[in-house]
Amino acid sequence: MVTTLDDTKRMAIAQKLADMRAIQNLLISTEQKLISSAPDQDVRERLQNMLADDQKNLGVLETVLVQYGIQSEPHDTMKKFVEQAEQMMSGSELSFYQKLIQHELLKHGQVMSGIVVHKAAQVVGADIEVAIGPLNTVNFENRAHQEQLKGLLELVGVRELTGKDADQGLWARVQDAVAALSGVAGSVLTQNSDKQDMNIQTLIRLDHNKVNTLFTEVGTTKDPQKLQEYFGQIYKDLTAHAIAEEQVVYPKVRPFYGEGDTQELYDEQAEMKQMLDEIKSMSPADADAFRSKIKQLMEAVGDHIRQEESTMFAAIDKNCTDEQKEQMATEFKTAKAKIQEEMAASMK
Incomplete structure (x- = not known):
């Protein structure tokens, strides 16, 4: 008879997806905190746009988890990390610039987790690739957010140091172009996926x-x-x-x-x-x-x-x-x- 319905590789991917859901919730919570303490309207509006994307992407992640077919809890270490990050982002020890750096690192980690899950799916089974397909939309937009956050870090960092705006040179224009390209692709995919998820x-x-x-x-x-x-x-x-x-x-x-x-x-x-x-x-x-x-x-x-x-x-x-x-x-x-x-x- 079949001795078990579970497979360790599939369970490991399920836990990684649960970790990603925990980080997605942390990203949303962090953006809400950053918006409330943003130094000016331009920064606030950019963060509000990210928040709208991340709330939408949480729904995409929830759909992926259900389609994947194995429910799991995040690692205990991930739970502790999220708790510590929430405390750090709520406290006054870090400046707005320093909190923004931590947020960009969270985005980077989320992008890498999505890539790792896709690569693992290629190793374990084609059915997993089918189930997690919508995850591509989350990766696209998180990648765009990374570039946008780099631009915000330049802006906020120079203002904190000098009280004046940074000179928007070639690098800033490259960042805006990458962010726009990734964001357009991600938004189109996510909007379509989000609509389909609800059908x-x-x-x-x-x-x-x-x-x-x-x-x-x-x-x-x-x-x-x-x-x-x-x-x-x-x-x-x-x-x-x-x-x-x-x-x-x-x-x-x-x-x-x-x-x-x-x-x-x-x-x-x-x-x-x-x-x-x-x-x-x-x-x-x-x-x-x-x-x-x-x-x-x-x-x-x-x-x-x-x-x-x-x-x-x-x-x-x-x-x-x-x-x-x-x-x-x-x-x-x-x-x-x-x-x-x-x-x-x-x-x-």
Whole structure:
């Protein structure tokens, strides 16, 4: 039988993503403090724009965590670091310039964490790359913020030392150009991603794309350890997805999608859950039999996906406003996160 549904590499990436969420919250808190003590309106406005980006990017990160499928807590050292940073940025020991330096370092660390997660995903599995795709938008904007902060540091630092404005030379213009280029790309991606994150069809389709990638990965290996790893993620992803749909989506679509069609979706997912438990009881060491059973699951899931993405999605578009689809997406994402946390707790 499958001995564990967890994989240490995937759990490590989950914790790194949880660290990034903690830092994103710290960035937001720090910017709020900096805005309240900004020395002039120009600095304040730039920081307010960063704050708006970071609040939006926190939503992107939350979506990535749910799509990734493994909920985790930040490292204990990260929790201590955040607590100390909050105290430092709230105190009066550092000047505004010194606090701005610390904020730029936080941005740099966040960019590097995003890059490391992407590189780790390339090593561990293609399904992870699918799940964390929206993270690129966060990296783009944090990179732009780094350049903007360098310009602010020149401005604020010279003012603190001399009481006068810095001469805006070639370097400042280069910084503005890099920040603008990164910011435009990041803003466009984030705006599109943020809009899509709030669309229930897009969230469901992201789940479908990820599980299809996992099925493809199963087909490329006969290694028992890799088969167990991939199936463990399939089991967790499909279970959380199915329960969240049954809690949030199906009850809402039943009135206009029809009793019979909606019940068919429930029945298909009941069959899918049974197949998942059957595979869980098998040994990945018998690779051919294990893969054969997963192929049967893939076919059943494929039929289910085709129904949802054709007739159910069309019914949602026809009968729901954009606001209703956004609300359904928010409830679906919240339900999935709670289910993932409960599953993780039950496996300890």
